[in-house]
Amino acid sequence: MxxxxxxRRRFLQGAVLATGGALLTTRLSFAGTGxxxxxxxxxxxxxxxxxxxxxxxxxxxxAHLRGGLAIAAPGATDGALRLDNLFGLHPxxxxxxxxxxxxxxxxxxxAATGYxxxxxxxxxxxxxxxxxxxxxxxxxxxxxxxxxRPQAAGHGAERGVALGSNVPxxxxxxxxxxxxxxxxxxxxxxDTLQRIADLYSHDPMLGQRxxxxxxxxxxxxxxxxxxMAGGNNRYEELIRATAGFLANDAGPRVAVFDTTGWxxxxxxGGARGQLGTRLGALDGAxxxxxxxxxxxxxxxxxxxxxxxxxTAAVNGTGGSDHGTGTAAFLxxxxxxxxxxxxxxxxxxxxxxxxxxxxxxTLDVRAVFKGTLVEHLGVPAGxxxxxxxxxxxxxxxxxxxxx
Amino acid sequence: xxxxxxAAIATNRFGLGARPGELAVCAEDPxxxxxxxxxxxxxxxxxxxxxxxxxxxxxxxxxxxxxxLLRAGNPATAATGDARQNGQELVAAVMKLGEIYxxxxxxxxxxxxxxxxxxxxxxxxxxxxxxxxxxxVSVDKAIILGVAGSYEREAIRPRVLGSxxxxxxxxxxxxxxxxxxxxxxSVGPDSMLAVRAQERAGKTLGINxxxxxxxxxxxxxxxDGGYTQADVTAFAKVITGWSIGAAGKxxxxxxxxxxxxxRPNIHEPGAQSVCGRRYSQAGxxxxxxxxxxxxxxxxxxxxxxxxxARHFIADDPPPDLVNKLAQVFLRSGGDLPTVYxxxxxxxxxxxxxxxxxxxxxxxxxxxxxxxxxxIDDARKVAPLFASLGQxxxxxxxxxxxxxxxxxxxxxxxxxQRLRWADEIGQRFGATVNAVQLASQILGTxxxxxxxxxxxxxxxxxxxxxxxxxxxxxxxx
Numbered sequence: 001m002x003x004x005x006x007x008r009r010r011f012l013q014g015a016v017l018a019t020g021g022a023l024l025t026t027r028l029s030f031a032g033t034g035x036x037x038x039x040x041x042x043x044x045x046x047x048x049x050x051x052x053x054x055x056x057x058x059x060x061x062x063a064h065l066r067g068g069l070a071i072a073a074p075g076a077t078d079g080a081l082r083l084d085n086l087f088g089l090h091p092x093x094x095x096x097x098x099x100x101x102x103x104x105x106x107x108x109x110x111a112a113t114g115y116x117x118x119x120x121x122x123x124x125x126x127x128x129x130x131x132x133x134x135x136x137x138x139x140x141x142x143x144x145x146x147x148x149r150p151q152a153a154g155h156g157a158e159r160g161v162a163l164g165s166n167v168p169x170x171x172x173x174x175x176x177x178x179x180x181x182x183x184x185x186x187x188x189x190x191d192t193l194q195r196i197a198d199l200y201s202h203d204p205m206l207g208q209r210x211x212x213x214x215x216x217x218x219x220x221x222x223x224x225x226x227x228m229a230g231g232n233n234r235y236e237e238l239i240r241a242t243a244g245f246l247a248n249d250a251g252p253r254v255a256v257f258d259t260t261g262w263x264x265x266x267x268x269g270g271a272r273g274q275l276g277t278r279l280g281a282l283d284g285a286x287x288x289x290x291x292x293x294x295x296x297x298x299x300x301x302x303x304x305x306x307x308x309x310x311t312a313a314v315n316g317t318g319g320s321d322h323g324t325g326t327a328a329f330l331x332x333x334x335x336x337x338x339x340x341x342x343x344x345x346x347x348x349x350x351x352x353x354x355x356x357x358x359x360x361t362l363d364v365r366a367v368f369k370g371t372l373v374e375h376l377g378v379p380a381g382x383x384x385x386x387x388x389x390x391x392x393x394x395x396x397x398x399x400x401x402x
Numbered sequence: 403x404x405x406x407x408x409a410a411i412a413t414n415r416f417g418l419g420a421r422p423g424e425l426a427v428c429a430e431d432p433x434x435x436x437x438x439x440x441x442x443x444x445x446x447x448x449x450x451x452x453x454x455x456x457x458x459x460x461x462x463x464x465x466x467x468x469x470x471l472l473r474a475g476n477p478a479t480a481a482t483g484d485a486r487q488n489g490q491e492l493v494a495a496v497m498k499l500g501e502i503y504x505x506x507x508x509x510x511x512x513x514x515x516x517x518x519x520x521x522x523x524x525x526x527x528x529x530x531x532x533x534x535x536x537x538x539v540s541v542d543k544a545i546i547l548g549v550a551g552s553y554e555r556e557a558i559r560p561r562v563l564g565s566x567x568x569x570x571x572x573x574x575x576x577x578x579x580x581x582x583x584x585x586x587x588s589v590g591p592d593s594m595l596a597v598r599a600q601e602r603a604g605k606t607l608g609i610n611x612x613x614x615x616x617x618x619x620x621x622x623x624x625x626d627g628g629y630t631q632a633d634v635t636a637f638a639k640v641i642t643g644w645s646i647g648a649a650g651k652x653x654x655x656x657x658x659x660x661x662x663x664x665r666p667n668i669h670e671p672g673a674q675s676v677c678g679r680r681y682s683q684a685g686x687x688x689x690x691x692x693x694x695x696x697x698x699x700x701x702x703x704x705x706x707x708x709x710x711a712r713h714f715i716a717d718d719p720p721p722d723l724v725n726k727l728a729q730v731f732l733r734s735g736g737d738l739p740t741v742y743x744x745x746x747x748x749x750x751x752x753x754x755x756x757x758x759x760x761x762x763x764x765x766x767x768x769x770x771x772x773x774x775x776x777i778d779d780a781r782k783v784a785p786l787f788a789s790l791g792q793x794x795x796x797x798x799x800x801x802x803x804x805x806x807x808x809x810x811x812x813x814x815x816x817x818q819r820l821r822w823a824d825e826i827g828q829r830f831g832a833t834v835n836a837v838q839l840a841s842q843i844l845g846t847x848x849x850x851x852x853x854x855x856x857x858x859x860x861x862x863x864x865x866x867x868x869x870x871x872x873x874x875x876x877x878x
Contacts, residue, residue, distance in 0.1 A: 045798065067606070118615070118634075119625045121801050134625070138808070165791035166812035181814040185789060185821035192824060192864055196871045199855050203873040205811065210820075212813035260542070260798045265612040266584045316589045316608030322615065354631065 037334060037375050038246045038300040039254045040289070041142060042282070043168060045124060046262035048306040050326030050358060052275055053093070054109055054340075058086035061347035067314040069270050078271030083107065087340050091271045092280035095287035096331065104335050106399060108367060109342035110325040112308055112360030114390070118322035120263070123307030128170035130365065130387045141386050143173030145372045146254060148382035160254035161216065161245045163238050171256050178216035178252060180241055235259075235285035243292035246300065253376070262306060266317040286331065298333040301375050301400065305329075305364060311356050312347050325358030328367060334375060336401045369395035408432035410845040411755050414878040416714060416746070417524035419768025420843040424522075429845070436746050439523040440739050444530065444563050447555055449513045453506060455552040455577050459660030462548060463648055465499055503547035510551020511787070511794045512780040519770035519777075526562065529742065531763070532713050534558045534795075536706075537573045537621060538802035539582040541795050546582055550795035553578035566706065566736030567697035574617060574693060575662045577646045583613035583800060590642040590670025595653065609670070614638035616800045622696040624705030629677055636674040640681060641689040643669030703731040707741075709805070714745055716757045717806040723750050755847045756877035759807035762790035764878060765819055769870055772843045773830050790822060791815050816876075823870035831863025840869050847874045 055071040056062050057080050063070045071090060072079040080088025081097040087109065089097050099105040115126040115134070122134035130141025146159040160177040162168060171177050188196075193214070200207040238257055245251045261278050268275045282304075290297050309326025325345070330337070345351050345359035353359040365387050372378040372386065373395055383395070409429035413420040416436055420428075428435040521527050534554045541547040557576040561569040573579055580586040589596050589607040596607040614637040618629045643665045647657025657663025664686040673682035679695060681688050696702060707727035711719035727744055734740040745751060760768065766787060769775070777783060787794050791810075797803045804810075837856045840848050852872040859865035869875060 117625075118631065119619050120799055121619075122625050162812070164812075165815040165818065166809060172808060179812040179814040181791070181818070185818065185825060188820060188824045188867075191860060192867055193820075195855060195859070195864070195868060196820060199852060199868060199872055202849070202851055206816065206873055206876065209811060209813040209816045213817035216813060258798075263799070265610055266587075315610050316591070317584055317587055317610040319584070319610065321611045 035253070035377070036299045037253065037377070038293075038296060039371065039376060040242060040246070040300065040302040040332075041170065041254070041256045042302060042304040043124070043128070043170065043256065043258050044262050044282075044304060044306040045120070045258055045260050046264075046306070047120060047123070047308050047310055047322055048262045048326055049264055049268065049275060049310040049320050050109060050111075050306075051310070051312060051320075052264075052268065052270075053090050053279060054083075054107055054327040055080045055088050055090065056086055056109070056344065056347070057088050059344070059347050061349075065313045065347055068318055069268055069314045069320065071271055083340050086344060087342070090276065090279050092276045093283045095283045095290075096329065099331055100338055103338040104331060104333060105337040106330045106335055107340045107342075108328040108330070108362055108364070109340060110345055110358050110360055111328045111342075111362040111364045111367070112325050113364055114393075115308065116324065118308065118324075120307060120322070125169065127305065127307045127364075128168060130368070132389060138169075139173030140168070140170035141368065142170045142254065142256065143175050143177065145376065145378045145382065145386045146177070147173060147175035148386065149376055149378045158212070158215065158252045160256065161252040163242055163245075163255060163257040168256060168258060176212070178212050178245075180216045180245070235281065236288075239285050239289045239292065243289055243296075247293055247296045264310070264319045265315070265321060266319040268314075268319040290333075301330060301332040301334045301371060303328070303330055303367070303371060309358050312352055312358055313356070323357035324353045325360035328364055330367065330371070330399060334400050336399060341396070363390075363393045365390055365393045366396045367399070369393065370397055370399045374398075374400045405429065405432055406846045407755060408752055409435075410847045411752055412436055413524070413843075414755070414768070414847075415751075415758060416528065418518055418521075418528055418764070419524075419771045419878070420845075421520075421771045422774060422839065422842050424771075425842060425845050433746050436525050437743065439525040440563060440742060444526055444559055444561075445517065445521060445523055446559060447513045447517055449509070452509055452513060452555070453552060454660075455549045455556055456658065456660030458502070458506060458548045458552060459577055459581075459646060460649065461502055462499065462545060463659060465502065467650070499544070503544065506549075507541065507547045507551065507795075508780060508784050510554075511784045512777060514551065514554070514794070515767065515770065515783055516777055518767045519775070524771075529562050530554070530559055532710070533562055533569065535797070535802040535805075536709060537569075537579070538797050538800055539578050539795065540797050540800070541793070542798060543582055546578060546795070549578040549581070554795075563739055565697075566702075566731070566738060567694060569738070570621065570697050571690065571693055573621070574613070574641075575644065577660060577662060579613070580644060580646055580662070583616055584610045585613035585641060586645040587668075588613070588638060588642050589668045590639055592672070593642060593670055594667040596668070607668075609635070609638045609642060611635060611638035613644075614641060617693075617696065620801055622705065623699060623701040624708075627699070627701035627705065633677050636676050637692060639670040640674050640676065640692050643667075643685070644689060697736055698732070700728070700732060703728040703736075707731055710741065710745060712805050713758075715748070715751050717808075720750055723748055756874060758878050759811050760876060760878050761803065761805075761810050762787060762792035762815070762819070763794070763803075765876070766790065768875070768878070769823075769826060772839065772869075772875075773826065773834060773866070775826075775830070786822070790818050819876070820867075820871055824867045826870060827863040827865070827867030831861060831866045834862070834866050836862065836865035836869045840872075844872075844874050849874060 057073045074080050074082035074088050078091050081091060082088050096105055113126050114132045115123050125134045128140045129137040131137040158178040159175045160171055162171045162179040165181040167179050197210055200210055242255045245255055259282055264275050293300055305328045306326055308324055310320035310323040315321050343361040345361050351359055369383055373380050406429050409425050409432045412428050412432035412435055413425055518527050539546050539550055539553055541550050553576055557572045561572055588610040591608045599605040599607050611634050615634045619625050623629055645663055645665045647659050647661050647663035648654045649659045673680055676692050681691055683691050707724045711724050711727055730744040731741050840856055855868050856865045859868055
């Protein structure tokens with residue numbers, strides 16, 4: 001076991017060294033073609049249990065710490081889907097496992113933002129604002145990055161789209177973004193819409209929103225049925241609209257949507273159960289997204305991230321409480337995947353963060369920065385405003401196919 | 403003192419949007435109009451068809467017990483080995499739970515809208531909804547669908563004109579909260595039950611810190627309130643045993659089914675230290691003592707003052723004002739009417755109308771009041787709130803719905819409102835004179851631009867749509 005961890009550490013040191021030197025000048029040529037790249041950010045609100053989504057089945061402390069939540073080793077009934085000798089994927093994540101085999105999924109583990117307390121709301125704020133102090137910024141890192149990104153010719157004014165009634169903090173800011181939600185109510189007629197636009201001519205905020213809504217509606221395409229709040233169709237409309245926006249060459253390049261239900265304090269379940277069902281639903285949705293994106297998948301990267309992890313040990317009610325380090329995912333045709341990137345800290349009592357959580361060894365901002373620069377062609381010089389006060393967090397490089 | 407701009411603020415920002423005629427009455431003395439509403443017991447919802455939480459939880463327990471029997475293998479079907487039939491019965495049993503929750507939810511949502519759209523004490527109703535959201539439960543958890551409404555009626559509504567301490571105590575003891583944040587089965591690791599489980603079955607039971615954390619972070623001190631992880635853990639131990647009564651035999655039994663019940667056998671014994679204070683009381687007293695101290699902590703006063711000022715004055719209320727309000731809260735021992743009076747007396751509250759963008763909930767209720775609409779199809783009420791982006795009692799976290807414009811003013815959300823406004827215009831255009839109604843409900847906040855647009859509308863229906871779409875109707 002020790003050797004395994006050592007190897008992992010050595011591997012990562014290699015990666016870190018590689019990100020040292022002239023990383024900020026990489027892929028300058030790519031920046032020119034970055035206009036075709038698509039990015040989807042899936043915000044998993046509620047703190048996803050990284051030890052369930054990406055079980056470190058090879059860690060000697062894993063099984064007893066987790067009790068009924070533990071996922072069995074690969075090969076056993078309901079066992080993890082093997083990634084390497086240490087990590088597997090939750091058995092419900094079958095699409096992610098196929099993507100890993102196809103070299104289109106990179107998994108990060110023991111990852112966290114710079115936030116070290118355990119409030120969902122502050123944690124999400126930091127995850128989205130890119131600023132280390134909760135509620136210190138009114139704009140999100142992704143929007144600031146979009147504003148800094150050179151705009152490719154020939155596509156619309158909106159650089160991104162938020163799928164949902166309202167725009168999450170991640171996407172608020174100076175760059176124009178659209179928002180879209182499914183509807184069942186009938187459309188207004190042209191004349192009434194025009195009159196409402198006149199009503200809003202003295203109200204910049206409402207005028208802007210109305211204009212955004214009109215352009216978003218034409219792009220999302222078919223909107224025959226409303227999205228159900230729960231159930232199996234939970235993601236269907238959302239995925240269809242996301243694909244509709246991103247596959248459109250004149251449309252936004254970046255889409256963001258929320259997923260919820262990850263705050264598993266009780267009855268979390270192991271291979272089967274509440275969390276497994278939710279992971280499975282998201283996995284299925286991502287599979288559909290790939291299909292619906294068609295050839296656009298090749299240029300697409302999907303970042304699935306959460307605000308923090310959960311306690312290493314099972315709690316008193318078959319669940320887990322708020323923790324620190326967790327897993328994150330980078331998926332898509334543009335991704336240089338088939339890898340787990342982690343300086344795994346181990347789960348022995350001495351190695352846990354505050355004797356209870358996975359010790360974070362990777363700052364997710366390194367992943368975000370690498371994605372912005374290499375995939376979206378955001379100028380490296382802009383990173384200082386996108387993620388203020390984080391110079392020591394170097395962008396991870398080589399996350400994407402050349 | 404007659405003041406028509408102040409009346410627009412009183413009816414829209416402090417109230418729930420004017421009903422026809424309300425603005426004129428309020429304008430005689432806007433502050434007095436609000437203060438008068440603080441007198442007398444809070445309004446209740448007089449609907450005998452609505453069930454109590456205890457009845458609902460007891461019913462759910464019964465159905466679940468039947469389900470457990472089914473899962474263990476129905477003797478009738480097990481004998482024939484017909485696993486498929488057994489499975490179908492299980493599915494039917496789960497459906498049955500939904501059939502219990504859903505009508506209760508629909509009834510509660512409708513009753514709430516009925517009161518909000520007709521009450522002549524709209525300030526109290528807004529306050530009630532504020533506290534209900536401050537102490538949020540969410541129907542995202544299936545069982546809460548059955549009890550969210552009764553929780554508001556039982557724990558919140560009767561106490562919004564009392565002390566914060568009483569309100570807090572009622573909320574944290576209420577079965578809906580204990581279910582929502584998992585505390586009902588959080589077990590002290592050294593409690594009688596945990597020790598026995600360890601000895602007899604080698605099973606380790608323990609705490610669930612969900613409720614303890616959210617009480618400190620969301621209900622009282624606030625996230626910057628100075629507590630630590632150790633305080634959360636200790637407090638979670640303090641409130642082990644705060645649970646719900648259940649019928650039957652065995653370890654679950656005890657108390658009145660569906661009502662608050664303190665279970666001594668899962669309570670962590672011994673003294674605990676929370677936020678620098680030692681609590682050596684036994685049993686239920688220990689948790690009550692911590693809650694009382696939390697209710698009167700300066701950080702709590704500050705947190706509540708900020709939330710109230712944000713809701714009633716502006717997204718980012720002036721810090722001086724928040725400080726002042728926090729002082730009033732502390733000095734009055736958390737006497738809520740005293741705090742509300744301070745809010746009304748605050749000059750800054752009256753400087754500017756229309757500082758807040760309406761939430762979908764505000765928007766629907768204010769439209770209902772403005773047009774004096776009947777509720778002719780109860781089945782449509784709950785889906786309406788959902789389609790506008792704010793399904794009643796369904797915030798996606800225990801923090802409740804957010805309370806700033808940026809959280810609600812998305813393009814798509816606006817478009818949904820406009821589509822609904824159009825539908826309402828078509829339904830009520832024939833019976834409503836939008837031009838007259840506009841000045842009746844908006845008073846001096848009605849702009850010339852909107853007035854002209856309403857006069858020139860292509861149809862009476864379109865005029866109603868434009869009134870509901872107007873910038874001054876989108877805000878409060």
